Amino acid sequence: ESYFGDKSSCVENANTLDLTSSSSVRGLNSTCIGKAPLSSGRSGCRSHTPLMGYSVTSSSAVSAHTVASVIVAVVEGRGLARGEVGIASIDLKNPEMILSQFADNATYAKVITKLKILTPLEIIMSNTACDAGNTTNLFSLITEHFKNVTFTTVQRKYFNETKGLEYIEQLCASEFSTILMEVQSKYYCLAAAAALLKYVEFIQNAVYAPKSLKVRFQGSEKTAMIDSSSAQNLELVINNRDSRNGHTLLGVLNYTKTPGGSRRLRSNILEPLVDAETINTRLDCVQELLQDEELFFGLQGVISKFLDTEQLLSVLVQIPKQDTVKTAESKITNLIYLKHTLELVEPLKVSGLCCNTQLLKAYYNSLEDARFGIILEKITSVINDDTRYTKGCLSMRTQKCYAVKPNINEFLDIARRTYTEIVDDIAGMITQLAEKYNLPMKTSFSSARGFFIQMNADCSTLPNGQLPSEFTKITKMKNTYSFTSADLIKMNERCQESLREIYHMTYLIVCKLLNEIYEHIHCLYKLSDIVSMLDMLLSFAHACTLSDYVRPEFTDTLAIKQGWHPILEKIAMEKPVSNNTYLTEGNNFVMITGPNMSGKSTYLKQIALCQIMAQIGSYVPAEYCSFRIAEQIFTRIGMDDDIETNASTFMKEMKEITYIIQNANDKSLIIIDELGRGTSAEEGIGICYAACEYLLNLKAFTLFATHFLELCHIDALYPNVENYHFEVQHVRSSAGNKEKIAYTYTLSKGYTEEKNYGLKAAEVSSLPSSIILDAKEITSHIAKQILHRQKSTPEMMKQRAAYQLAMRLVQTARNSRLDPDSLRVYLKALKKKYEARSRAVGGLGLP
Numbered sequence: 001e002s003y004f005g006d007k008s009s010c011v012e013n014a015n016t017l018d019l020t021s022s023s024s025v026r027g028l029n030s031t032c033i034g035k036a037p038l039s040s041g042r043s044g045c046r047s048h049t050p051l052m053g054y055s056v057t058s059s060s061a062v063s064a065h066t067v068a069s070v071i072v073a074v075v076e077g078r079g080l081a082r083g084e085v086g087i088a089s090i091d092l093k094n095p096e097m098i099l100s101q102f103a104d105n106a107t108y109a110k111v112i113t114k115l116k117i118l119t120p121l122e123i124i125m126s127n128t129a130c131d132a133g134n135t136t137n138l139f140s141l142i143t144e145h146f147k148n149v150t151f152t153t154v155q156r157k158y159f160n161e162t163k164g165l166e167y168i169e170q171l172c173a174s175e176f177s178t179i180l181m182e183v184q185s186k187y188y189c190l191a192a193a194a195a196l197l198k199y200v201e202f203i204q205n206a207v208y209a210p211k212s213l214k215v216r217f218q219g220s221e222k223t224a225m226i227d228s229s230s231a232q233n234l235e236l237v238i239n240n241r242d243s244r245n246g247h248t249l250l251g252v253l254n255y256t257k258t259p260g261g262s263r264r265l266r267s268n269i270l271e272p273l274v275d276a277e278t279i280n281t282r283l284d285c286v287q288e289l290l291q292d293e294e295l296f297f298g299l300q301g302v303i304s305k306f307l308d309t310e311q312l313l314s315v316l317v318q319i320p321k322q323d324t325v326k327t328a329e330s331k332i333t334n335l336i337y338l339k340h341t342l343e344l345v346e347p348l349k350v351s352g353l354c355c356n357t358q359l360l361k362a363y364y365n366s367l368e369d370a371r372f373g374i375i376l377e378k379i380t381s382v383i384n385d386d387t388r389y390t391k392g393c394l395s396m397r398t399q400k401c402y403a404v405k406p407n408i409n410e411f412l413d414i415a416r417r418t419y420t421e422i423v424d425d426i427a428g429m430i431t432q433l434a435e436k437y438n439l440p441m442k443t444s445f446s447s448a449r450g451f452f453i454q455m456n457a458d459c460s461t462l463p464n465g466q467l468p469s470e471f472t473k474i475t476k477m478k479n480t481y482s483f484t485s486a487d488l489i490k491m492n493e494r495c496q497e498s499l500r501e502i503y504h505m506t507y508l509i510v511c512k513l514l515n516e517i518y519e520h521i522h523c524l525y526k527l528s529d530i531v532s533m534l535d536m537l538l539s540f541a542h543a544c545t546l547s548d549y550v551r552p553e554f555t556d557t558l559a560i561k562q563g564w565h566p567i568l569e570k571i572a573m574e575k576p577v578s579n580n581t582y583l584t585e586g587n588n589f590v591m592i593t594g595p596n597m598s599g600k601s602t603y604l605k606q607i608a609l610c611q612i613m614a615q616i617g618s619y620v621p622a623e624y625c626s627f628r629i630a631e632q633i634f635t636r637i638g639m640d641d642d643i644e645t646n647a648s649t650f651m652k653e654m655k656e657i658t659y660i661i662q663n664a665n666d667k668s669l670i671i672i673d674e675l676g677r678g679t680s681a682e683e684g685i686g687i688c689y690a691a692c693e694y695l696l697n698l699k700a701f702t703l704f705a706t707h708f709l710e711l712c713h714i715d716a717l718y719p720n721v722e723n724y725h726f727e728v729q730h731v732r733s734s735a736g737n738k739e740k741i742a743y744t745y746t747l748s749k750g751y752t753e754e755k756n757y758g759l760k761a762a763e764v765s766s767l768p769s770s771i772i773l774d775a776k777e778i779t780s781h782i783a784k785q786i787l788h789r790q791k792s793t794p795e796m797m798k799q800r801a802a803y804q805l806a807m808r809l810v811q812t813a814r815n816s817r818l819d820p821d822s823l824r825v826y827l828k829a830l831k832k833k834y835e836a837r838s839r840a841v842g843g844l845g846l847p
């Protein structure tokens with residue numbers, strides 16, 4: 001039985017579907033269409049519509065108006081990736097699979113919203129989401145929100161990302177195949193896709209034909225989309241050279257104190273906001289934190305005491321099916337964590353009391369929720385006031401042992417007395433042993449060994465250089481001996497025995513208490529949300545205090561005055577050379593040239609990073625900055641061949657640019673660095689030119705760095721192009737015979753005048769001088785040939801001038817807010833100017 005009509009049956013009877021077992025194959029054929037498969041009369045059971053277009057004939061989940069036929073697979077990351085959710089959905093009546101993946105918070109608002117939009121007929125999740133009665137938060141929330149939707153669990157092994165990628169490769173129609181690039185490192189949506197397709201295959205008893213499926217990726221709503229290769233190019237959360245070092249945007253901004261805060265920061269960096277109002281409320285808050293030191297340190301002090309609230313929540317709502325000592329112990333620990341967390345609510349309120357900004361005020365009001373007090377009161381009626389979370393396993397063990405107040409259960413009190421006596425006996429025994437052998441023995445404890453003896457001593461001080469024979473399990477680290485004795489092992493066992501009794505009795509009391517608390521527990525979702533958000537905002541403020549960041553503004557213009565690369569600053573430990581950026585609707589394409597190593601890539605990445613920082617509510621490394629909200633951020637940055645996907649440099653470039661062209665819109669920020677590298681120069685220029693012309697027709701802000709200087713002339717045809725270049729200086733070496741390039745990393749208007757800078761860069765490298773000499777000769781020969789071929793005819797130049805004028809006039813007229821008379825004067829002046837220019841190239845009569 002694998003179909004569950006409602007949440008309760010789902011949790012209690014979760015029986016995982018094995019998609020391979022022949023006994024459970026219930027694929028529909030013409031005879032069973034219309035019957036609810038294995039229905040046991042519960043609500044929510046329904047029949048599937050097979051691919052071939054049969055209609056749904058019975059379903060209580062389906063309203064009369066909208067016939068639901070969407071199957072959705074949902075999977076969540078585990079461990080550090082908790083909160084990262086992958087969704088794959090497919091409409092049985094439409095061969096289109098939609099994938100999404102995003103990070104969500106404890107309320108899983110995005111997942112719920114997304115599922116609501118999808119209106120599923122059935123939701124598939126992994127059996128581990130409700131294993132042995134331990135339901136995950138996500139599972140509980142989904143079942144709660146979608147009571148009429150059928151739930152099915154399938155074995156976790158079907159949520160296999162490698163299979164998911166294979167499926168998409170096989171099934172996705174070629175015109176949508178750029179999806180592969182977008183999702184290839186989005187493991188959770190791939191895993192969901194694998195389970196979904198396998199499941200659909202199973203219930204439909206049919207497979208999709210190869211290359212027949214439309215596959216789309218959809219980010220979560222209200223956030224800017226950054227595809228996975230852009231996130232990688234920009235080193236947002238992972239450094240490309242060493243995944244463990246913190247030279248990433250996350251590393252620059254992460255001064256969070258809680259795991260929830262750090263997760264939130266990570267998810268925000270990957271999915272920045274697009275709503276200027278929300279961003280500004282965050283910025284107001286960061287500003288207040290920066291201006292009010294007391295508020296900053298007060299809040300930071302309290303926030304840093306919080307544990308992983310989301311984790312706490314998820315274990316609290318799990319009801320273990322079996323009562324073992326381990327489950328008992330962990331429930332008691334969690335209750336202590338809960339008490340610790342709730343006790344921080346009041347200090348959090350007090351430290352934020354003097355706040356002025358809207359967001360902090362709203363948080364303060366949320367903390368006024370009476371439920372926090374109710375839960376704490378209930379807890380303190382049973383749990384000792386001084387029971388608290390402490391570091392160190394022995395002290396935490398003591399806290400758990402004495403958590404419940406005395407006189408609640410007299411057997412518990414007796415067991416605890418016994419425990420105390422044993423612990424005292426152990427200490428006494430070790431003191432006696434120390435006196436007997438005249439050695440500096442101390443009582444120690446570890447969760448693995450229990451109580452044992454530790455001693456700092458040089459082996460020369462020991463009789464015969466050895467420990468007495470009654471000691472066993474001896475280990476030595478430098479001068480520290482750890483050992484035990486047969487008596488001590490026995491006492492440890494007795495200690496454990498009495499502890500088990502204590503935990504068991506405490507557990508029963510704790511369970512009763514938790515049952516009374518459950519109805520109020522949802523206020524903790526709010527608390528975990530507040531804590532993680534405050535932690536992130538404090539982290540932004542902290543980052544600002546370490547460098548001179550500035551508050552961004554949001555307008556129609558991308559204007560950065562003296563901005564710099566935040567990660568480079570962290571790596572170099574000094575401020576990099578800063579530069580300006582200016583893009584507007586009428587000037588939305590910047591072409592950047594400059595010799596190798598002059599700073600082009602760094603500059604391009606810096607702009608994208610600043611944009612992301614601004615859109616998550618952080619201050620930005622600049623003197624002044626204004627951004628136009630970007631709905632998508634695309635980057636194509638030259639990197640080495642992708643060995644993993646076996647793609648050549650050229651094919652990878654082509655896929656990336658296709659992806660940008662297919663998905664960019666007027667609100668995109670597009671960063672392209674060295675397109676067309678992977679083929680011959682002529683073809684490279686051709687491809688770049690065509691791609692530029694396409695992008696020039698969008699209102700997207702594009703920054704395009706290239707070594708093809710021929711492309712710079714595109715500004716003659718498109719008035720919205722502006723050329724910039726990185727300046728370098730030529731300095732003579734002290735010997736005076738060799739010229740060297742000195743990089744200024746300074747951006748200036750116009751295109752670079754530098755010639756053959758590749759050769760100059762090669763000279764600095766260790767390439768043998770004979771090869772460089774040859775290369776110089778060949779280059780000059782080819783250059784002469786090209787010049788000869790490329791010389792523009794007067795006719796071509798005339799045409800270009802005319803076209804240029806026409807474009808400028810149209811653009812001016814379109815953008816102008818001048819009154820008609822002034823406009824006429826302006827256009828006349830413009831015409832005169834261009835006629836003069838066109839005469840200079842041979843004279844051309846203009847209309």
Ligand SMILES: Nc1ncnc2c1ncn2[C@@H]1O[C@H](COP(=O)(O)OP(=O)(O)OP(=O)(O)O)[C@@H](O)[C@H]1O
Nearest residue numbers: 576577578594595596597598599600601602603745
């Ligand atoms: N603004 C800056 N301030 C200080 N150092 C910089 C700056 N920009 C770049 N650099 C340094 O110069 C190095 C080369 O920069 P970058 O890779 O951006 O050059 P490039 O012009 O893209 O080179 P290529 O054309 O060869 O790809 C960087 O690794 C960095 O160390």
